[in-house]
Structures are given as C-alpha cells and as structure tokens.
Amino acid sequence: MIPTPYLLYLGHSTDPVGIKTSRGLAVFRRDACVGEFRYDDCPFTLDLPRMTLAEGAAAGARTLVLGIANSGGTMGEDLIADAITALEAGMNVAAGLHQRLRDVPRLAALAQERGLQLFDVRDPPTDLVVGNGYARAGHRLLTVGTDCSVGKMYTTIALTDALRARGVTADFRATGQTGILIAGAGVPVDAVVADFISGAIEQLAPARADGGWDVIEGQGSLYHPSFAGVSTGLLHGAQPEAIVMCDDPVRRHMRGIPGRALPGLKECLEMNLQVARLTSPGVRAVGICLNTSAMELDTARALCEATAAEQGLPCTDPMRFGLEGVIDRLLQ
C-alpha cells in the first residue's frame, strides 16, 4: 500500500482534464491529502493548502502523488526534477504514467539511497491470462463513455455509493490510475499487453455469488481512434448486465484529437450495446450521466430532463442531482 498522507502534484498543468488524478484524490480521499503543489503558471487549485515540496514533507506528507496525466504518458524533465526534490525531502513518489518512475535511473538510485519507494500505479498484474467470454455469475455494471475523461470514474464511484445507500452490496472496480489510487486496488487496463485486455477485466471482476454488484470503471470510448481497442476489450471482459453512459455536453472534440466530433448519444449507446452483446446478450442501458460542472444549475437540470426524454433513459449529473433514477432503473 502507498503510505499516506499525500501531497498532490499539479505542477505546470494548464489542462483541466490532465490533473484528474490529483483532483480525484482530492475529492474522494480528501482526508488523506495534506496539500497541493503547483507552480504559478498552473491556474488550478484543489482547495487544499498550497505547499512547496519541502513544506509538504514537513507537514507530514509521506508520498508525493504525481497525479497528472498526458496522452502517451511520458515524463518531462520538470516532472523528474520535482520527483528528485520530493525524494530529497523524504517523501515517497507515486505516479500513474506509462513511463515508469523506476525506469528513470536517477530516481531509482536516489530512492534506494534514501530508503524511499517509487510507486508505479500503472504496472499491470504479471499473472494475466487471456479472456474467454464464458458466462459467469454475478451482477456487473460498466460505465462507458462518448469520450475519454467524461466522468466515468466519478460516476462509477457514485453508483457504488448509491447502491450501498440502498442496502445493496457493491464494489467499485478500478481500471485507471486515479481509481486505483482511490480504491487501493484495481487493474490499469490501458497498460496491459493488448492480448490480455478482456482477460484482465475477467480477473478484476470474477464470478460472484453474494448477490452484490461489481461496479466497473470504463475507459476511453468505442469512438476514440486512439483507445477504442481498450474500450472494446473492457466491454467484453466486463460482461456487463447493465451499462451507464457518460458524456460531457460541452466537450468540443474528442480528447486529444482536435477536429473530431464526439458521437451522438443514441449512436454511442447502440454501438456499446452491440459490442457488449458478444459476451452479455441480455445487456441493457440503465442511464446517462452528464458532467454539467461547467453549466448553470437550471440549464444543467433542463439538459438532463431533455436528454432523458429524448433517449428514454434516466439522465442525471451524479455530482449534482444524485442517481436515484438510474438506481431505480437498474434494480427494477
């Protein structure tokens, strides 16, 4: 386990979506965070005390979480320099990038010298087997999306909490670095070898017989030209009884791909159901979740109502309006 409390890193980030790991920890593990570290050119705050790396260590932070993401997952010189400063200040360092902390010789050597640890959260399990798609027992829900970074993880955690609030056993199954840091376990599905995508998810959410739900975090989108392979294998491995679709109504283009429009909700839902049927013939959609954080409350509420009417499904922003309608539909 990664020693807490954390100091959350924002660095020079200017992309609100790029800081999602730090933000996720600030939202869902706030009691485990002592502060945030950012440069003056970073326009964001997580509303935690701003600290230098040395101040964070002095305040008791045991691990600096490099909770920023970039497409491709490489580490710049500035990030490496800050990781060195953190180690010198006595903190462990955790990151979820494709490029591993331990593969940077300066970091590996310094950590060893100081008796500190480097945590590469995106390391996949080493004992994966290929998926088989055979029907397995248990209730599973998967969140899917029109795009990357449209709120699938938030929605998945909120669905887990909402099921528990109804007295239903439910477990959040994390598939990305942020979710894994929050849950303390999971499979970084975008980092497994391609042959093992569906197998990794079959292992993450195996057969269960207690009547409870595995609520599985989706990744990417069937409509994202970079990552649809991951989303496809995830759908097949999850073998979901139900899917919930997530969307960002103000997103102007597919993440990282200027010029490429997001798919329509109906088209995207239909495609996800079609692909999911390969291993879960009875799969059904039970709701749509919109990230309306950039909209006025009334506008957001009206959009959810209009979308619900248009798609014939409960539609909500789980962070603003709860998930009662979706859970009703799920447990119907």
Place this chain on the structure above:
Amino acid sequence: MIPTPYLLYLGHSTDPVGIKTSRGLAVFRRDACVGEFRYDDCPFTLDLPRMTLAEGAAAGARTLVLGIANSGGTMGEDLIADAITALEAGMNVAAGLHQRLRDVPRLAALAQERGLQLFDVRDPPTDLVVGNGYARAGHRLLTVGTDCSVGKMYTTIALTDALRARGVTADFRATGQTGILIAGAGVPVDAVVADFISGAIEQLAPARADGGWDVIEGQGSLYHPSFAGVSTGLLHGAQPEAIVMCDDPVRRHMRGIPGRALPGLKECLEMNLQVARLTSPGVRAVGICLNTSAMELDTARALCEATAAEQGLPCTDPMRFGLEGVIDRLLQ
C-alpha cells in the same frame, strides 16, 4: 536480422493451428529452412527433412525457430529444455511467445556463455505513440477474420504478390510473429501495451505517396471474446480503404473457446465496416477468402461460388484459386 538458415520446431504439438509459425516459414521462406524437429507424438510434418537438434546444427542451421503458438504464449519446461539443447549445439534461438526467451535465466546465461543470440520476435517497438486517426495519404488494405487463425496472414501475403504481379507496388505489413519472421520486419500488435494498438499500426503503415499499397495483416476477430480489442485498434490504426474477410468454413468454434460459434459472414463483414468507418469513412469490402484446405477441390470451388453469390463479393481460396477476382474488385 535473425541468422538463417532455420531449423523449424514442431516439438510435441498436436494442434494443427498451433504450429502456424513453423508452417508459415516452411511455406513462404522454404529456401531458408534446412529441416524440421519433432517428437514422435507430433502427427505433423512440414515435408522438410526430419532432424534432431544436433543434426540440424550439423546441417548448417544457425537458428532454431520455436515456431509454435499457444493461447497466452507461455513456455513449458519441454520447450525450455529443447532451447537449451539447441544453444548447446551452437544454434541461436528465436521465438514469438509472450513469455520472452531472455526472461528465462538459464537461457539468457547459456546464450551469453556461448556467444549466441535469443530473438524475441514479439518484442514491440519501444518508441510507440498513441494513434490519432487523422486521414493519411496512401492505399491500405487490411485482412480481417471471423476468427483467429483463419488464413489472414496467408491471404495478406498472397494479396501482396497478386498486386505485384499486376505491376502495382505493394508491401506486406506484418502484425504477428509468423509474418514478422517471414517479412523480416513488422509490429507484433497483440504484444503492445493496450493504449498503443492503433498507434502501432499508424506507425507500421504511415502515409505514403507513391501510389503503392500497404497490405496489412489482420489479427483476431471482432467476434473473439479474448482478442477483439486488438482487432478493433488494428482496424482503426490501419485506416483501410479496403478490407478482405477471411474465414475457415470448417471451423467448429471460435479458436480456444469451445461452445462459441463463429459469426455469420454478412454480420461479421458489416461489423468490420462499421468499426472501420471511424477512421476510414469510405472503406469497402472487396472480397472473401476461405481456407478450404480440408475440402475436396470441387466442393471448395462450389462453396466459393455460392458464397460469392450470397455476399455479392468475389470469394476464393487464395492458395487454390488465386486472387484475380479480388484484385479486379480492389483496383476497379
């Protein structure tokens, strides 16, 4: 480059599909093969001289190719023991399994001691970037399949040869270990990290402006619950102008998944076109290739004719009846 000539390994294999790498080399690089090695319980032959490992080395073989595949790609003790014998006899060893030769300490130590090399053909490039799906110049054809191991590689090589025979520039782009051993280059797409599937193919077949074709080897099937993620990313990365679908008409279930039927040709074609349209809106199907090697010639010919009529596409077995109809449709 891997030193030739090769000694081809069949070992204890009893699965005709599992020996496809050795068989592919025997068919397409026959002049580079001095013989085959198999145990008495292996019912197959590649019609090459049968040799012990020591005899192979004495006959001039410079590399033992462990050309057998199994789902999951791990190495058993018998395979490791034979690799040791080969190294002791003075041969290099090549393999395309997920488990790497160099990760077996005994093999790594022995190879170093003897000044020999271990070739792990399934090592992906280390400089991959994520795909972007932007339209790029050039003609690209991709083979797709109803299942794994239904003749996509054979068809891809045959299509490349058939285009060249018409005076059209064409290059075979290999995506699996057998194809890579035959072509001497390629990307083992099922072994790349999941995030990079489509990006790996964009790199394998980049924009070209010479009017020639990249003829790209497909992998898996959109209908295979283990590997559809790979097939999806490959379709998106290939951005194919044309697809050719491959099928094994006597296959009784999806490879490795007893009880799961193969998809129908029409359904499978339609799904491949639908997925491919994300990055290649004008994609079209130009033919169907059947592996009829287990059928009488007349039966095979009748099946191709019936399938062509039913699907409205040229249909052939490229190893028996050539590819004229498919190439005509492609160049129309």
